[in-house]
Amino acid sequence: MSNDPVAGRVRPYLVWGLGLAIYLLAVFHRSSLAVAGLLARERFDINASQLATFVMLQLLVYAVMQVPVGLLVDRFGSRRVLLCGLVVLTCAQAGFAFADTYALALLARVFVGVGDALTFICVLRLVSSWFPLRQVPLMSQLTGTLGQLGAVIAAVPMTLALGAFGWTRTYLGAAAVGIVLLVALLAFVHDTPTQRSLRGPALSPRDTLAGLAEAWRHPGTRLGMWVHFMTPFSANALGTLWGYPFFVQGEGQDEKVAGLLLTLMVVAVMTAGPVLGWLVGTFPFHRSTMAMGIVSAMVVVWATVLAWPGEAPLALLVLLVVVVGVGGPASMIGFDVARTSNPLSRLASATGLVNQGGFYATLLLVVGIGLVLDWRTPEDAAAYTPEAFRWAMSLQFVLWGIGLVQVWRYRRFARAHLRAGEAAAAPTAA
Template sequence: MSASTPPLQLHNIGGRRAYAVWGAAMAVYVLGVFHRTSLGVAGLIAADRFHITAAQLATFTVVQLLVYAAMQIPVGVLLDRFGSRPLLITGLLLMTAGQLWFAFAGTFGVGLAARILIGGGDAMVFVSVIRIVALWFRVRQTPLLTQLTGQLGQLGAIAASFPLSFALRQFGWTPSFLAAAGIGVVLAVVLVFVLKDSPYQGTPQEPIRVRAVASTLRTTWGTPGTRLGLWSHFTSQFSVTVFTLLWGFPFLVRGQGLSEGTASALLIIMTITAMTTGPVLGGLVGRFPYQRSRLVLGIVGSIATVWAVVLLWPGRAPLPLLVLLVMVTALGGPGSMVGFDLARTFNPQHRIGSALGVVNVGGFVASLVTMALIGFILDRLAPDGPADYTLDDFRLAMSVQFLFWGLGALQVWRYRHKTLGHLGRTNPEALAALRGGQSLLPGISEHPPPS
């Protein structure tokens, strides 16, 4: 069946079955976010357990994200070929095995290998869930469901903040991470019985041929709208990822002098803010698709401004300002979801997996480089480890974020103009549709309705 032939519809779009499929996939994503962010509150314990420096501690998360980012394009190709179901099941099993191994790890090398396994499994989850959204829901539902996917996934971050911190204090390292691994076994059973790739029969799948894959990737990368999505994701996501995954908790406890309980509460506030503002941003994106990249630039400018105030504040920042910091930084999570909506708009359905993979590289590359630089600077300033971190150390280290905000904002502005110019030259009808409030464009992402 060719990519242009409408497939046979078996299930209602946006109905109860669609929500059941999405809910099962979402459960895996929530668990994936928990695994990904678990070092946020366990970092200081991990440093003592493995007897490692700040750079080595950062290596856990950096390598995990490096594996995640490196796998995005291969995962996107596999997603176009095999669909979401096998990738979600495989990803879940890899994360479960990695977390089980991490529960018993006693050395830096073993712990690092376990985090690599977790990163490999995690890489398969999010884009698979977004593909389910794109296939199972109506166009007007997609921006909201994309935002809900990203933000409800942050329930995993909530579980990885105060509850995990409590479990680590009460039960210790191995029982806490062993319980997390056990949840994956239960979810694997749920996926087998509930998850279905598509509401259509015979949804087009791209064969994996080297030349065909290379051609598809060249076309996807050569689409300015794909790179607009990538840079939107790059610019808005990294700060919240760096904060929640690794350096936010030490910054609040060692740098700002907060108790571990207060720092955990701020991480929860951060997550709740992202979850509550995500649907609002999703509604704006769905209503004003022509303004999506401008929304991203506004969010990034707000985050950078509040960080500048906190880092320049004489002495430790007051608690209300730190609350404002985590709430504004949290907007980067919903902002990064705009990148996936841009990928959906400017690519046909049969290339959506590859496009999502390309976009998802952006924020995680920015995150892992930022994390590594922060760890490197802290090691230079406090070579004896976390116990010697000072506020001034964190001021200098966290300032590296401004380099990435500046680069990313410039690229978003640049590719917005490239995308609009390309549409104007090649498909004026699509440009008129975009300006008129449509996010599926004729001749590009719009496809005939199924028979």
């Protein structure tokens, strides 16, 4: 390592920037089907439920892998796991470019989910290793927020590319970006300022299960998971698959306007992230209250849109994507609660447990929307009907109800745990 103090100050941001770029690419690949849903329906001759299966499998794989990925990072370090994730993502997206049958396309999306799952926790661990403790909350929030630029690139630019270059060349070009980042990762990313590759101690299955059980038993971990469950699924469902069809066929908007609405949602995500990061750091005992307030706002705006007679005005749809977009960075509150509730030795495991929440909720919603659309749309209809979308999008209220009840329960338990003096020195209650 160089003794140059300037290089010493710049190097952490270089490592973080490359990790962030890989996470951004993973978000792009995850979201790249959002504006291609209608094309995919024609290319593979599938219905809404089959279309939803693409995202269902991808998100299911992502959610199921969170705890194993946390354990892998603890054992083999961020650099190795991130390298594997980037290779899998690149190969999977290239396979999706050439897939000409529904089965092959499904297989490709499964491995997109695998590669995606191997990125985020790695970048968070790099942040913890390269930055002073006081900077970790801000850099973590910036990681989650700026990573959503991948969804911006997957909106309007992806729409234009599909129109200009077609399915195969567009997805193949997206896959090629991974090769460039792979070279940069190998050249510049180290696990810590003093070690290129970090290897943790091997754990027996019994020790691994004991650590997971201990993390899960802490009410702060469960509170974090339910916060993560209820905050991001609306934005995820719109951003990964159903937003574009909803705005075009459900609300009668032009295709370019639909793409701009999805882009605006991601801009809201990026704008709200730093603000929420400051609020969480300033008012740590009110973190779950912030999350419940944001969810309540989403409930009100969605209810207004769905109850509007006929097509909702564009101004209301703009308000919808802005409010829903705030739910993305609000999910980071769940990670902060888990971080202040667990020692470093089991932090990756706790982070994996929390990160499952929002993706299981997204999975349930994405699949449910597809099933309801098929149920409520006549067989001879050329497109999904606005009435079918009203029924389908109403499923969100069930998930929000479950999440709000559970957050209310577990924040009481977490606060009782803190009052009993059994928590860590940092505040556990939200």
